[in-house]
Amino acid sequence: MADLTLFAGAARLPGGWRRDVRVAVRGGRIAAIATGAAAQPGDRYAACLIPGLPNLHSHAFQRAMAGLAEGRGAGDDGFWTWREVMYRFLDRLTPDDVAAIAALAYMEMLETGFTRVGEFHYLHHAPDGRGYDAPAEMAAAIAQAAETSGIGLTLLPVFYAWSGFGARPPLPQQRRFVSDRDGFARLVEGSRAAVAPLRDAVVGIAPHSLRAAAPDDLPPLVALAGEAPIHIHVAEQQREVDDCLAWSGRRPVEWLLDHVDVGSHWCLVHATHVTPAEAGGIVRAGAVVGLCPVTEANLGDGLFPAAAFRAAGGRFGVGSDSNVLIDATEELRLLEYGQRLSLRARNVLADGAGGATGAALHAGAVAGGAQALGVATGLAEGAAFDAVALDLSHPSLLGRRDDALLDALVFAAGRAGIDRVWRAGREWVSGGRHVARDAIRARYARVIGRLLA
Missing domain, CATH: 2.30.40.10 (Urease, subunit C, domain 1)
Structure with a gap:
């Protein structure tokens, strides 16, 4: 009704x-x-x-592998070993599988108070890496899941062309993600058609990361987006920062702010490892930082300096990312608790003396999430x-x-x-x-x- x-x-x-x-x-x-x-x-x-709370960052298909990467390997475990499990898991997924998995994830989001999702969608091609006859076949599966569950959808087709900084050739395990610029433009066009029947759906774009999108790729991607949301993974792990420094002499957020006109329709997902200068640059740009505390804890990424960022006027939202656990309040709670553990203080993200921490977290995530997903929200x-x-x-x-x-x-x-x-x-x-x-x-x-x- x-x-x-x-x-x-x-x-x-x-x-x-x-x-x-x-x-x-x-x-x-x-x-x-x-x-x-x-x-x-x-x-x-x-x-x-x-x-309702916007969920600004989700990889819906990963809901089906929740708990499958919790066995310790022979060496040190981290994001990069988790990624190998993810690569093996997705090899068998069909569009119908993705529609069923995403519908479950979106249903669980609604049950916990999320009412719109930003689907950072990079599973585009068939298991052998060839494109489907309809380039946006997988995007259509995501749209079907949104319709089945009822959740609002901001679809963020992902551009993924390279395996590392300096335009290194993609790995075989990445064959289902990879597009060239022309193919990606067709994918975005198809994605817009796929979500057209949905109520107030939005289509943005997502350069996956500075590892996967080379410098020359970014201007045409930004032009393709226009004023629609642009999301990018950045500075999630320390290794990513080290690799970016080795490639460019700059840290990832530093490089992005220096080379791209980042503005208020941008969402920098994770941004875990940032300096005070980089955090200040994000604030001045008016961009939103997309924090995913449950996934960041699960992967051992680290902690974003949320207290200092908020105090400087920074905008944030939360997302369920890998969907290892879907719970809107848990994302907010863990965001605050991570800061408490790091700073050894309480009520860190409240709005000043006497401020209510839960209310500040919820209001900030509603406003920042809406901005990042390209919608007006709130009552x-x-x-x-x-x-x-x-x-x-x-x-x-x-x-x-x-x-x-x-x-x-x-x-x-x-x-x-x-x-x-x-x-x-x-x-x-x-x-x-x-x-x-x-x-x-x-x-x-x-x-x-x-x-x-």
Whole structure:
């Protein structure tokens, strides 16, 4: 249902918490908001309403390999050994498999309070590396999963041409990712057609990294994007920084800011290993940093200096990346806890003295995620009605009001504190369960049964 009127006892609007809020939704978007209002016959009811959270970085197919890379190898384990497991896993995936896996991942995102996903999509070709007859066959599978689950989609087709700095030839294991510039332009065109039937879908582009996109590749990619979102992996691991220094004499973020006109429609994913000067450059550019705390912890990447970045006015969002664990509140909680462990302090990312940490994390991730995904969001007129109703009967939410509710949600209740989720005016989650959960899980189980047989 895309049209409804909902009355909330309390709602977190862009200007802060308001009481007795009536929200009129027409065509999936918020047509009007009245505060201090009275409920009317026929209104839906929610005790407490907050905006849905954008998930700005996902590789949906990796949901199916969650837990498969947790056995220690003979040497030191890290991102690069995890990547070898990923290469082996994806060799058998078909478009139908990807659609089933992504539908499960997107269903789980909605159940935990994510309402839009930025799909950093680089699995383009058949297992032998040849293109499908339709260049965007795999992108169409992602679009199908978004339609099945109901999640909002910002599709980010990935340009991947090289295996290392200095335009080193791609590895055989990367054959399903690799495109030249002309082929990538066709892929983007096909991706736009694939998502066209979806409500308010966005297509951006994603140079995979400075390892995979050479300097000469970047200007035509930026031109292809126009004003659409541009996302790039950068400075995730220390080895990447070392390799970039050896190649160019510059660190990855430093090189990017010096050679490309990075602006507010850019998202620098991870940016884990940055200097204060580089972080300042990101702030001045108005770009968003895409942080994926669960995956970054799982891979042993390191910690982004979020406290100093936030204090300087930096913009951030969160993503589920490898989807080893999908939980919106866990991403926010671990973001703060990583800073606490690093700095040996508490409430590091709160907005000053007396500030509520969970509320600051949630508000920052809503604003930064929306910017990175190219949409307006939040409970504001004109935005899609992407909203979450909290279960105020949850033990950790009892007696809480306003920002204390968000603190309790992020640090105590977690996903169990979520009751209902609307995306573009349609209720996709009720009582914490997705309306199509059984069918989506059954399809996923059939795919996994074959892949892991």
